[in-house]
Amino acid sequence: MGHRAALGLLFAISAVVCGSTSSASSHTTAGGGHLVGTWRFVARVVRLEDGTAVQDPGLGKTPVGYLIYDSSGHMAAQLMRPDRPMAIDCGTSGPAPRENSQSVNGYDAYFGSYTIDDTSHTVTHHLEGALAAADVGKNLVREFRVSCAKLIIIVRTNSPKEKQIQTLIWERVR
Numbered sequence: 713m714g715h716r717a718a719l720g721l722l723f724a725i726s727a728v729v730c731g732s733t734s735s736a737s738s739h740t741t742a743g744g745g746h747l748v749g750t751w752r753f754v755a756r757v758v759r760l761e762d763g764t765a766v767q768d769p770g771l772g773k774t775p776v777g778y779l780i781y782d783s784s785g786h787m788a789a790q791l792m793r794p795d796r797p798m799a800i801d802c803g804t805s806g807p808a809p810r811e812n813s814q815s816v817n818g819y820d821a822y823f824g825s826y827t828i829d830d831t832s833h834t835v836t837h838h839l840e841g842a843l844a845a846a847d848v849g850k851n852l853v854r855e856f857r858v859s860c861a862k863l864i865i866i867v868r869t870n871s872p873k874e875k876q877i878q879t880l881i882w883e884r885v886r
Contacts, residue, residue, distance in 0.1 A: 824839045
């Protein structure tokens with residue numbers, strides 16, 4: 713009996729430490745407590761539907777950036793290609809699929825509000841402002857999961873050329 717109580721206590725502590733949440737509602741505006749905070753970009757894998765790895769020409773192989781969610785339902789995202797050219801070229805990386813934003817000169821940034829659908833494990837970024845004017849007003853739906861101090865976001869794009877699956881890994885900033 714003491715062994716079971718100790719295991720139960722250990723499980724409860726690990727659930728709290730790892731930010732485990734239960735979903736009480738199927739659609740939440742600002743109740744995404746598990747997302748609230750600042751996240752630092754760690755890694756990204758971009759693949760075609762057939763599994764072939766590809767590189768994003770706009771942000772490069774190893775972009776850096778931050779993603780911020782606040783408790784009132786607002787968010788901001790910034791990503792940068794570390795080796796971007798010093799000369800400013802205000803051209804975009806090419807037309808972005810409607811499910812994604814555009815980078816300009818190796819930089820992508822936007823802000824707005826967000827909603828969470830706990831049933832489908834998605835967060836939707838409602839863009840109020842963006843570096844690329846064409847992105848303003850977009851609603852970008854991302855699959856997500858939080859595990860301890862890691863946030864994994866999956867972006868599925870349907871560009872006319874090829875369908876991509878981007879897996880972005882973020883770590884919580886402490």
